[in-house]
Amino acid sequence: MKKFILAFLFIGNSSVVYAQDMVSKDVALIKAVVQYYHKALEAKDKETALKLLSDDVLIQESGHLETAEEYKSHHLMSDMEFSAAVSGKREVIEAVTEGNIGWVVSSSSMVGEFRGREINSIGAELIVLLKENGSWKIRAIHWSSRKNE
Template sequence: MKTYIIAIFTAALLGVAGPASAHESAHPEAPGSPAGIVDAFAAALDAGDTAALSALMAPDIQIAESGGIERSLEEYRSHHMGADIEFSKAVETKVLSRHVFEGEGLATVMTEAVSTGTFRGKDVNSRLMETMVLKQTDGDWKIVHIHWSSAKISEGDSH
């Protein structure tokens, strides 16, 4: 958050949150834990730290959003990492809930958040669902899959 970059820009113009890792958690997670890696990803987006972002992701990461997919870190870096950073810096994203499912060398971190602010001159008030799958390799967790989904929040929305 197309064709990925086109989709994020289109979503932003429609007032829907584009790609942004859920951040501003009330309880930061332990560094190095799966949820801590998700927090570090959000912090790197906010800081515009492309080296830190790259270090957190596996080379063969799959990133899905708005019906599109990027099939590697290199593809993400060359297509829309910059737009994700720009979006993350422009809006405030507040984590509403986070669930971590961890097993033998794999973890899934599901986050629900709300993003508000202005991006490229358009108001953003949207709900974000983020799923990150992490794989433990040589003792370190790496993000191997991200799926971002967002929807504009309308007056009277109950969820």
């Protein structure tokens, strides 16, 4: 009986450790996807940026909602130009996965000049990701910012 209990405890704890390892791996992966997305924007690498977005991504910014097609057709280029022109510091506040859904909450500060305007802002970002066919893709982005005073 003692052997059975010890075996049960070992197997049970192994499952918990395995599940925790999978969650830790997924959290690291969603953080990496978000980081690669921002790096692609900074490098003006449209192909990589688009590969990280789901086909039906939604983008919310400044009170506007854009579909994937709207974002890809015009706003993505503007985001790449902005990211390349303005220096920023981004800090992940929280990254969570629950099954095939994950989200990353970040804060940022941006300083520089863009299209003749001085930029000194702080922002908040929420990126929701969905695991599709074993890969994490960005499903929704919400950005908000304000002047840094």
